[in-house]
Amino acid sequence: MGGEEPPGVAARALSGPGPADDLPDGLLVADRDARVVVFNTAAERMTGIAAAAALGRDFRDVLPLHDAEGRDWWKCLAPYDGLPTRTRHPERSLFLPGGTELLVTAGYRRGDGGRVERFSVCLRDAQRRARQERDRADLVSTVAHELRSPLTSVKGFTATLLAKWHRFNDDQKRVMLETVNADADRVTRLITELLDVSRIEAGRLEMRRQVVDLPDEVRKVIAGRVAAGDAEDRFRFEVRGALPEMWLDPDKMDQILGNLVENAVRHGAGTVTIVVEPDAHKEGAAVSVRDEGEGIPPEAVQRVFRQFWRGPGGNRRGGTGLGLYIVKGLVEAHGGAITVRRAPGGGAEFRFTVPAGAPDHAS
Ligand SMILES: Nc1ncnc2c1ncn2[C@@H]1O[C@H](COP(=O)(O)OP(=O)(O)OP(=O)(O)O)[C@@H](O)[C@H]1O
């Protein structure tokens, strides 16, 4: 190939990140001479190859993909010499020399006589896909299990009461009915959570933004806990600095705050401290909820936001492990982010940020 600078390099240097860099999938585009003209950020991340090292080179050298049997994929495909009627290739699982598995699709742009003008290759993270599939299978079995245990108790107690009504005194009957009642609540709660999960997964969360007084929302959540029987001096609330006008979905905010505070009370210990402050990095707010309990073990920090993850004792405390997954989904629906770390005095500290937002029609 000639000594002149390949067009892709110049274009990228001039314009910075291009539209292809916004894609979650890796994209490689080769020109009619098989030279790479686009190599986006996702492709860099998945392959570990820098765009600067890829652009202008023959794409077959840049991405020496092979299949599970070790066959050179580009030799099998012969993209530039194969049948001129081919327009695309369905998804295949292929490997880079280091063993990284990628899901690859490809498509052609052809000119006169079927000559390849452009060849585009889309790369997807195979590990992520496998994880999603595993998660889905896990979800079904976990849901079945979680629904069955309260229903087994509902069925057991109602059957016993119906069959032997006169053998129990009022107190015994009351205890059984209370258990049935609590188990029915549990099923309802689980189903509500599952609906939230499916909305989050399908990206169908509807946002109803309005001006929200965040400190006021926190006060409401605390008042709700106190009304339900928690000691008032268990909570400490602090507002540090003035917040911008916040356009948020108030119901979702309640859900986020309610979940974090409930976790701090249920899984944590000691005083629950909630701090609301302006976000130092962005126009928005940051909220942290911390307690003085045992906290989250460092090795579990990656996992707490996953579906159905419960720490030791989490099951005993009657949770389903969906709470934090939903919280994360709701925070992200606001354009925010959530993290967890060890609180300065021990215990867990969950901190989320949300941008100030704008009225729905403007965003
Ligand atoms: N403040 C906390 N301190 C210690 N552990 C916590 C805290 N918050 C959450 N955890 C751990 O993280 C796990 C997951 O929390 P998550 O809210 O997702 O589920 P859950 O509370 O068990 O059930 P639910 O779906 O009812 O919320 C909990 O089971 C608990 O082990």
Ligand SMILES: [Mg+2]
């Ligand atoms: Mg919870």
